Amino acid sequence: MKPSPQFFLAGFLSLILQTGLCYGIKWIALSKTPSALALNQTQHCKQLEGLVVSQVQLCRSNLELMQTIIQAAREVIKTCRKTFSDMRWNCSSIELAPNYLLDLERGTRESAFVYALSAAAISHTIARACTTGDLPGCSCGPIPGETPGPGYRWGGCADNLNYGLIMGSKFSDAPMKMKKSGSQANKLMHLHNSEVGRQVLKASLEMKCKCHGVSGSCSIKTCWKGLQELRDIALDLKNKYLSATKVVHRPMGTRKYLVPKDIDIRPVKETELIYLQSSPDFCMKNEKVGSHGTQDRQCNKTSNGSDSCDLMCCGRGYNPYMDKVVERCHCKYHWCCYVTCKKCERTVERYVCK
Template identity: 65%
Template sequence: MELPLCEDKIVMALCVCTCVVKRVLCIGTDFISLLICHQRGDHFNMGNCKAVRIEDITFDKTSWYRERWDHEEIKSFQCECGLSRLEVFGWCRLRDGTLVCSEPPRLFYLTNLKMEIRIGYLLLVFVQWRLCGAIQWLAIAVSGTAVGWNHTQHCKRPGFVPDQQQLCRRNLDLMPTIVFAAQQTRLVCQKAMADMRWNCSSIQLAPRFNPDLNRGTRESSFVYALSSAALSHSIARFCASGELPTCSCGLSPAEVPGPDFRWGGCGDNLRYGLQLGSVFADAPMKGNRGGTQANRLMNKHNNDVGRQALIDSLETKCKCHGVSGSCSVKTCWKGLQELNKIAVNLKSKYLAATRVIHRYVGTRKQLVPKELDIRPVRENELIYLVGSPDYCTASEKQGSYGTYERQCNKTSVHSDSCNLMCCGRGYNAYTETIIERCSCKYHWCCYVTCKKCERTAERYVCK
């Protein structure tokens, strides 16, 4: 049976009925709702689905989800199926990303009229235990490449929230830029983390991320910041290159030029990139979307850190003019660094990220450092809520691929060293023969000839 996904919620229990109306109970990270769908055959008609808010719930210190219902800790789930109704009583809690429920819940079958419908079982399935993250739009890196982006129907993409779909409908010309930003995020993330145990390979699973990217981990903080920076970076660059019809070059700097240069050229339109990029990247955090209030605050903060890293990368670039490269005239403009360099900056922030908790400071709940909760969170530091595994061994539950058969550097003393990468398990050494071009010569005019040379190289792979 194909089930609908619950945005920003955890699908906890499905009441299996024999009727055409299904009620799927969704436990959100800050509320409970019923998603009511009409069924035809084995598929839900999503056009007839609607969410109904039931009660607010809280997430207390013991990591239990408790429904506040007449101030009693009662879990009562009802599914109405035509002439019968099924009530289920039980409790559930979320521990390390896994929803754990009480032993077989008590089932009560009720009848109406003179007909008794026995419902065979309660199917406790976890269609999607994940918190739907605000970076699901990264799925467009693959799904958006074959799209012409010439019709508003193309905006109904997996991973897009309503506000992102609306922005898409109003700015179809912008969408190839967002596709490019998503692709850059994937490539740059994997390149930046290639020497780490966590190498960002799970980013390719968008929009169905593993726990490493949807549980508020240190790794998710890096991806949020990088994707936010990549989005504004791509828009700013596309404006300057003339590929976006709605914008052009950035404004000329207000500062007085130096004695040896003048302002000119076409600078990256950072202001427009930040404006439009933040609207798109932060849309999933609006209202009650994006998980708990703590998750929303964390994700928004990390998005801001990414954009600030982009702002800090703005530098003066110049081009010389003159006879024989004399540079008698120098024209300069403000341009952004390459995304790879920005990722290096964000990686250092990732390594020094601060774990936070969500607690009251005075009359307001705020994110404060868990260890040093006497100070507020700094604007330029990445933050996370949940600790990460060591990523040494494969674990689907924790979102870890492990480091088995990962290549390592025998002579390094950094994170890519065989000792650290292989987690002390040791490594295997392989000798490879590499054939490459050598002794290349240029011939007038106009071709190059090369010889083929062989060399041996050793490769080290984790056990």
């Protein structure tokens, strides 16, 4: 029996709902922006890849902010790859922006992490740019209201977290607020995970101090509020990725909400990452599900963690190879005050998955 047109239409609609077609992280393609592009005229905004209409409008009205946002896109890619370098899914598909595979197009655990990281990264980069004086529209963060302890005083230049959060969320959340940006469930999930990223960023604000005193006595400390490095924020988000909650879009009263799939007696926590679609195991290459596979990935023979040859290679085994490493050696301290070293070469055995 020949399938009806309605059958194909239903399948197409199902695919749309599964992939989400959400443009929320396509702005990471800004990482590919040529350095030769000056971005000093509003018409340059149309030349930027991965932006939706509302983001192009924000670009036109905030031209001075765009180089910082481009830097944030580069930080997202670099940090994501480093954070997951020891996992089967190693964030490699993020470099395909804006044309992602299904690991990031669907509402997966992996997309949850990338949305959270990208939201945190853009606000983090803007807040730091205020501190360094790279943005004319902002300056140092405010002096805290509380009084520091004895021997401490407020000073320095605090990271302007408030400005970073306002401008960062305005830009990164803009695609999810479009009418045609995928299913309602995907939009709610992405907005939730982006907010989780910003919550982790807020929690990373800590007191940083510099010592003053005779002969390094540190009798007085000048302190300010500064953000942790993005790599530390990413590690916190990775822990949330590992414990993320699968959710469903379910009616509750007159509206639909995202609720935990297996324990829907409670609402979704504001601090947890959530996802709608289960992920593949990422063992074998399969672009239909967004998996690059782990063949030829380097593994650690002595590890018991996720980077171990057993887990990374999914039981397929591994091949050894010899690698030459050049290191500094025979270092000598010379009075006063420098160090000289020689370069030594040694051979180490490494392993890659079959």
